[in-house]
Amino acid sequence: MPVPTPNLYPAFNTVRLSHVEFGVRDLARSRAFYVDTLGLQVTDEDANTIYLRALEERGHHSIILRKSDRAEAKELGFKVYDEENLDRAAAFFAGKDLPVSWVKRPYQGRTFLTRDPQGIPLEFYAKMDRLPPIHQQYSLYKGVKPLRIDHFNCFSPNVDEAVAFWNEIGFRVTEYTEDAESGRLWAAWTHRKGGVHDLAFTNGTGPRLHHTAFWVPTPLNIIDLLDLMSTTGWLANIERGPGRHGISNAFFLYIRDPDGHRIEIYCSDYQTVDPDLEPIRWDLKDPQRQTLWGAPAPRSWFEEGSVFAGAALKESDLKATPIVAP
Template sequence: MAIPASVFNPPFNIVRLSHIVLTVTDLKASRDFYVDTLGLQVTAEDDRRIYLRAMEERGHHCLVLERGDIAVAQELGFKVTDEEQLDRAKHYFEKLELPAKWTEVPYQGRTLRTRDPQGIPLEFYAKMDRLPAIHQQYKLYKGVRPLRIDHFNCFSPSVLDAVRFYNSIGFRVTEYTATEDTDELWAAWMHRKGGVHDIAFTNGSGPRLHHVAFWVPTPLSIIDLLDVMATTGYVANIERGPGRHGISNAFFLYIRDPDGHRVEIYCSDYQTIDPDHEPIRWGLKDPQRQTLWGAPAPRSWFEEGSVFANTPIRAADLQATPIIAP
């Protein structure tokens, strides 16, 4: 499998992933989950939306919960370096004949709404309201003590097409999964900020959101969260883990919020800053690919995800089956 060469002078400069907007059907139930159980901090709220940030973040929000009749995923947000890069982004998406329009977003400056070629709704901005630092206010730490948003993972009907597009706007592949027999691309992890990934793509019907992940201090934070969830009515929301990924080397836990949106709790991956970082290849049938300790993921992990609002879904081009837990 030939991974596209990295593009070090992309058409516009993305700094990192920034935030996600999720529509939820019960704002109070979601608040109980994300604030009281996980430990994200409320920065603003009304009867329609709750804005949340993690403990190390200075930006106003990394997660927006928006009340609606149907639980769906909305925009995936990314920060660019400055206003000029925002103009360049608009020009680039217009050149590709993709939707690109300015929109007013609370607590953000000028914001560009668009979609990638597979239909994932995207949002780019250069400035967001800045808040005082709270990372040393230890009295606020609770739940799993989330420090920052870490990445998105999306089901893609063509992982190769997704990689080609995100490669063209400056994302670099760190690890990938290929089929053993035909060497076709089944999944890929791509970054801007110097970790293993800001966004990843997994083969499957889509586009759909697979999960959003939050970085936490240590694996012990995850163990503490499991104890809390087990004694506060959230046992059924624990989907997979805890464990250590083969891909990324990260310690992980997958849980589901009250509407079924999947959240990964994540720590301990590695740096990928060097421009000559070589992507790591994994075989689809390697039992250590999913979990270094060999435990396979459940079927729900490969089949269930959050639909993006107003986004058609199509079947995956590649028909290949990973190892699935019985």
């Protein structure tokens, strides 16, 4: 089995994924997508930036939209357990000869920037401003009724190497796709918070951000979103789904924002809290891997993603081919 033994006692304790910043070219258009259509809540905004949270989130933001000349993804944000673990995290990355720079971020406490060995830009912090709960303010539930950010998925030029590094810092594999011919990982799903994943890796030119996912209450909310998007000018932004994944068992829909950043709407996966939970293996050629119902993904899903600011791209060295929709 190509998956490393879980590291249950990493150098520092990461609680979960937290947030991501997108560079967007038309802030008003992006606001119409994320706020008016998806239903995320604005926590602050000015002429250049919009901060958003979902309905169950108490932290100040999980999405930052910043006006930019270039559509790109900035740092992926992760929350650590406390200030001591933040210092341990900084020491860990510095010890790997990876860049560590302390920065000031609005609405966050001490924060440092770094990159993983493949070049994904990262941001770690322990404290973010807390906001009053709104999960029972049902008048705010609009669009797809997004409850919380769930995971990131990144294109990786070498999934084995990506998984080995993130396993070292305590991200445990729940499911994985193996290329039977080479015996290597083609994709893997890793978590900290007890769902199927906080961070997943898909084979491809990278590092690039494949998608950011939001958890919603039920599959019916996804159907409602499809009706809304198809009748309010967003039909072309529906990319894939709805459907049920074989991997994760989740009900899903993939959509694209005005700049092409991919968002997954997601619900109904399963709990993975037990530290000795065995990962589930899938073969790359299994037609139920992508979708339990057997429908393959379009070519865009395997080839298109958001570039990371300042990251040099590298072609994948694993040429295995998944099942692609005609």
